[in-house]
Amino acid sequence: MSTVIIVATYAVIAMFYVRLTLHALRWLEAAVRSPTGRVWNTMSTVRAVASAALDIAVLRRLLVVNPALWIGEWIFHASLFLIILRHLRYFTDVAPPWVLWAQMPGWIAGFLLPIALAYILGIRLLTGQERFSSKANLLTLINVFFIGATGLLMSTKYPVDLVAVKLFALGIVTFSPSSPPQSTLLMVHLALVLGLILYIPSHVLSAPFVMLDARYRDRERQEVMHDR
């Protein structure tokens, strides 16, 4: 069983890297800007990048069009970020200070994440937007909900052997795998995470690029018929 889990973990991670590489190649291809030969000055580039960074960090475009959904989405994304940060303690031999700092916020985020997801689903069902959404989207949302729920159960009600978890996780990243801890809840949690990595929505990899491109385009639009 342990071997199956280890092989599956490596297979999923390898597939993720292949996917990431294919995306990165496409980003490079698409990064060639301005077929009209417009030359961008440094300030324009800095402004576009800063604007896009803000769009990504606070989901600003969503805030403008749907503040009610935005609050749920922002809490969800921020919680997920903090939870991932908190989990880095398992993958680093000596956890750096910023990972240690993230432990308490990450723990609180563990409670907020399922609430935010339930709120998002509620808003989408109430506004009728869900009928336009794909089943894959809904499945991803449910998957993340259960990842959060199983994680929360392990950190509150059914604790697992954290040393064994760290040995397993560290073993994976250092290519010297050890047996996973004997915990059904942890196995379910891990299986759901691997499922998420395997079917990670492609927008996670593509949306930041498009957000940056949109800011460049906004400036292009302002300049196409104006002397600015």
Add this chain to the structure above:
Amino acid sequence: MTDKRSFGEKLSPRQLIEIDACTQCGECLKHCPVQMVTDNPAISPPAKIRLFREFLRATDGIKARFLGPKVIDPRLLEDFTKAVYECTTCGACGESCPVGIFTQRLWPTLRKELVERGLGPLGPQPKMPGAIERTGNPYDKPAAERYAPWFPEQIRVAEQADIGYYAGCTGAYESQPMVRGDVLVLHATGVPFTMLPPEEEVCCGFPLFITGQHEPLAGLVKRLVEGYRSRGVKTLVCSCPCCVNIMSRDWPLIYGKELPFTIRHITQFVTQAFKEGRLRVRREVRETVIYHDPCYLSRGVDVIEEPREVLHSIPGLSVLEFERHGLNSRCCGSGGAARKVFHANAIAMGRLTIDEAVAKGADRLILSCPACYAKVNEAMQGYEKQIRITDIMELLATVVEQEEHR
């Protein structure tokens, strides 16, 4: 599917990333005018993107690369084609997209792909290239009638001038008060301007571009650019948002180099003329008007303030705004060459514009696009709500001081 070519062939790498980046959140639906009048999820932007992803997987996915392209249900392709062509390409979905996908350009590119596969265009659209070749315009009207019915008799155009004026096919054949207004206002500025002879002022290429029929574009653009160049034009003025959009954004790419002149919308030219004192308003208009932003002028090339400046320069005029205006304006229904194919949608969308203008208490609805002008006027026929529709230059022409009276 017999055609096993890649579905991504006509899309740029950036557009392929955009297809990938759609989160399927559905925020765009609140802004889609076609959704407003049809409430059909199958023709919504997320559904179109979802379906196109399936097509891409079928021809370009990992499985397809190893085992060969998959057969796509022809009915699915047919439904997709209809959905892509039913769109007015107004770009409101892209403007409200939380990711920022450039849909105003994405949908026409998908149409190009569908044309390559023999699935599009639809309705009377396939006749356009032939009509343009015969008569120079997509309406198949004689070139001799391009200017004659509306051009003010007292005005003479120069053979050579720094300023060129392009009337455009829709203005010249379907919205004549608009182009007449343009010429009267241009004349009132006192600046000499030139025009191409009617048989030389051919289609700008936008209807072909927007329906995915790109083949004749290069020839049309070259002909027009060379025509204006030979007349010494330094600034080409036009009032049609679709024309100025393709001229400023795509002509340089199609022509292969920078244009020998600058493109300006007529409201930009007029605003400048006011600033330089070349244009004066001789009387006030005590009315309340509401201004509608054409999609390809606002979302297309960011000409938003200038039309308002023109209206505010008329004393006594009170200018109202639609709930959705500027970059977020709502399409009047005539865009994307869909108005001749999905007529009922276009009429319903036009009536939404009329409804709001009437509800806001405006005396007049001010437009600045010949397609909007033609369609919203048509939408008002037989409708219980009525409002006076006027083009922005048509209105200005009635109040500016003509040069000979100064």
